[in-house]
Amino acid sequence: MAKIALDLEHALARRAREASKGATASRIVASGEGYSVADVLCTCGPGDAAFEERHGAFCIALVVAGAFEYRCATGHALMTPGAVLLGNAGECFECGHRHRAGDRCIAFHYRPEFFERLFADAGYAGRAPSFAGARIEPTRELASYVATAGAGVAASANGPDVPWDEMALSLAARVLRHFDGARSVEPKPLPRGALARVVDTLKWIDDAPDTALGVHRLAEHAGLSPYHFLRTFERATGVTPHQYVLRARLRHAAQSLADDPDKVVDIAFACGFADLSNFNRAFRAEFGVAPRAYRKRWQR
Incomplete structure (x- = not known):
């Protein structure tokens, strides 16, 4: 398991040992004129009440581990690794973990006046700055x-x-461009039972992305027919099961390339790829560079 997810698992295990309530811890990792970046780790679970807050700034949060439900004025969405949470300044929101404990996000916060300048510079002068949706599903455009x-x-x-x-x-510029021609998240949430099955399947994938997981095996795990599972999964996450599994493997590989000294071919096989050339092709398509170039970037 990649270190980013392993830290979350350790925090959840510590909470279980101490029999404490779930909580959210935020650590500022960077800040500048008009923006800040926080590493946000949450250990709340199904036994904890959903918490309501208000976005004090414009927020773009990259989900890097776990899963949770997010509700705001622009939509209701399941947030999964690779997805992007969006929040408008002054907007109330709610986060909950009805079906799975814990998540970790890297949250970029933009002060309203700073974001207004960004919004105008991006070509949207004359319009009130805002995000048109609650979530952007995992995409190749934002994977890097x-x-x-x-x-x-x-x-x-x-x-x-x-x-x-x-x-x-x-x-911020990429997210704003995304909404030029993209639809917003599904307006109607899934039934609670169907969402619980999807979230359980997500954890299975996230914990072992290297396992051979075809749609029939995933559907069997979820207790649904393959056709119904495929529709339910895509509606909940915004991507197909195959796309989610592939991106989970690639995220795991990217973390390993940054952290571990293992050979590229060993990392590829450990992450579930049976062929090095396929891994290199998929990695380049997702992140824009070859695996070796990605590792050198971090070594520098």
Whole structure:
């Protein structure tokens, strides 16, 4: 399991040993004029009440581990690794863990006046700055941000530096462009029972992305017919089971390339890829660089 997810599992295990209530811990990893970046780790679970808060700033949060439900004025969405949570300044929101304990996000917060300038510079002058949806499903376009941010917070104190200031600006621009032609999240949430089956399946994938997991095996695990499972999974997460499994493997590989000295071929096989050339092709398509180049970037 990648270090970013392993830290969450350790926190959940510590909570279980101490029989304590779930809580959210936030650690600022970077800040600058008009923005801040926080590593947010939550140990709440099905026994904890959903918490309601208000976004004090515009928020773009990259989900790097776990799963939870998010509700705000622009929608109701299941947040999974690789997804992007969106929040407008001043907007009330609710997060809950009815079906699975724990999550970890890298949250970029933008002060309203700073975001207004970004919004205008991106070509939206004359309009009130806002996000049109609650979530962006895991996409290739944003995968490199999720991987880089996750590796950045997981690195040791002497690890490589992440250009958080550049990432904050670039990420905001990418998110705004996404809504130029994209639809917002599903307006109607799934029935609670169906959502619970999907979340249970997500944990199985996240815990062992290297396992051979086809749609029939996943459907059997969820107790649904393959056709019904496929529709339910895609509606809940925004991606197909195959896409989710592939991206889980690639995120795990990216973290291993940044953290571990193992050979690229060994990492590829350990993450569930049966062929090195397929792994190299999929990794380049997802992150824009070959695995060796990605590792060298972190070594520098």
